[in-house]
Amino acid sequence: MSEVKITLPDGSARNYPAGVTGMAIAQSISEGLARNALSIEVNGEIWDLSRQIGKDAAIRIFTWNDKGGKYAFWHSSAHLFAEALEALYPGVKFGIGPPIENGFYYDVDLGDKTFGDDDLAKVESKMTELARKNSVFIRRDISKADALEFFKKKGDPYKLELLQDLADGSITFYEQGNFTDLCRGPHIPNTGFIKAIKLLNVAGAYWRGDEKNKMLTRVYGITFPKQKELDEYLHMLEEAKKRDHRKLGKELELFAFSEKVGMGLPLWLPKGTVLRERLEQFMRKAQIKAGYDPVVTPHIGSKALYVTSGHYEKYGKDSFQPIHTPDATEEFLLKPMNCPHHCEIYKVRPRSYKDLPIRLAEFGTVYRYEQSGELHGLTRVRGFTQDDAHIFCRPDQVKEEFIKVIDLVLHVFKSLGFDNYTAQVSLRDPADKKKYIGDDELWDLAEKEIQEAADERGLKTVAVIGEAAFYGPKLDFMVKDALGRSWQLGTIQVDYQLPKRFELEYVGADNQKHQPVMIHRAPFGSLERFIAVLIEHCAGNFPIWLSPEQVAVLPISERFNDYASKVIQELKNQDIRGYLDDRDEKIGRKIRDAEVKKVPYMLVVGEKEVADNQVSVRRHGMGDQGSVLLQAFVDQFLADNSMPESA
RNA sequence: GCCGAGGUAGCUCAGGGGUAGAGCAGCUGAUUCGUAAUCAGCAGGUCAGGGGUUCAAAUCCCCUUCUCGGCUCCA
Known part of the structure; x- marks a missing residue:
């Protein structure tokens, strides 16, 4: 009988009969490990413990304490949810049901039935009942034809659609109790591991995330191997809610909203204003030191300004509508951004290459008609103030300017104790260059220099292809709020479009006219969002230099x-x-x-x-x-x- | 914008076809106190707004509006 060599995480290797299962390996290591094992990593892939290993492999056995273990656990919980749902509401159609960072969700189509909070409780107890049956998760390879046949018979259009995109030979089904699902796995050994179940909420979600598709019902839930852990998790959620900036903003009398003023339009109360103005002072000081020139521009601009910038065409219909005057030929827009105004400041006189970089800074209040469902406390509003600045520089100055802005952002984060942020470099999608404006070489150069600038300052960055704005690549800083939702704070963006549209120029050493590169940057992002995240970050216990009442x-x-x-x-x-x-x-x-x-x-x-x-x-x-x-x-x-x- | 849940006193919330409730905050009085809540009294409401069903609506139904949880979006 042939053997396979299994290498454990500590580097040691053991031989097992070919076809050994993860469970058998776990058992051979220790009884306790076998009891707690949930899944196994085999040569980088996460597998079921029951799957047979046919060749030499490096393995790692996952328990609840590993991400891979939780992943399988919650994935299996999603299947358990589906089984319970199908038992209670026969004929329900299933979309997808993946594990997520905290728990799992399942998108389902319940037809005309509305699924409310009382249904959650019902499904929850059904899940508990089914979990106690210790149903084993059985993996099965299946041909595409058989799979299609199965879901045709069952009448599940979503699964059929998913199957279309899968290659024959790579399709697997998982079955537990009375439920069979199209699934790649992996799963935990049986449902008995799932001891504590909480369905958290119901939400709508478009099938495959596309607005044009039907909206399915998405049910979020979380499960644990022990009741105590669920209790702790729920307690943690409660604690996080206490840090919610909307709650603290009210309690500490920082800001308020008024139905009469309008949704998404924050009112800053005296204490909140102190906090805000201190932050402004802090930034002003740092910016003066860094060579910025403060400017002030009006809250509205003529429509022509935004036609020139291109924003009217792109956002005009979906935004606040023009302001009219007694003169029927006049139209003004609330400013959605400060850049066009700053471009006009650049243009007040001819510029020489010796003048550059020019850094124009403004705490500019802008208005954007955000979708009503998207408004969220201070993190997403319709009127907000950016700590905005635009740097007009020569192409050869981009990198140096980027480094300076990164330093400014890091100064902000350090001063306010944000040590848990991520930096994302957003690049264009090279396969779809038509989407972007600006010379190819300039893009290549800027993308390279952004990355270099970030590296030089020791930033750990994640590069995301295709996330660049159409007008240029960017570097964004993200921070999480009390409930783990990610928000973008600081941003640095290169822009090739506006200099072109506004016909910005400088005279070079060669006495020829050249186009400057424009860099948008906002270390806070917006004062509103920054303060929201700051409130949650410090739970309302601000650094004393910021504190409204010291x-x-x-x-x-x-x-x-x-x-x-x-x-x-x-x-x-x-x-x-x-x-x-x-x-x-x-x-x-x-x-x-x-x-x-x-x-x-x-x-x-x-x-x-x-x-x-x-x-x-x-x-x-x-x-x-x-x-x-x-x-x-x-x-x-x-x-x-x-x-x-x-x- | 879409799906779901909500809106009762300044705040936190109870009540769920038959007279609008509590705690805290507020006001008045008593008290003059040493490191996380002194006592008593008083006042406070178009039950989000509008329409409907009913002898009777905070309560049931419809519309509007705002808030919350997601989805989509985010210059």
């Missing part, structure tokens, strides 16, 4: 209000932001309220402090820090909490 002065009783007023006045004289809580409440109450409001410093003042010109310092979440002279507190505070500066 200090609360809390007199023990009314008798010390006079001294407390003197304290708060002295703080204000030193540009320290704070408030005096002179309510007729006990000190415990005042402290609690300040803690809830996440005020970083609380200064308790009573008899002792008045006598010695002291304050009793308490820090948010850290309790009593003892008493110091007021002046000592001020000095220390100012020394510790200055606005971070760029290098």
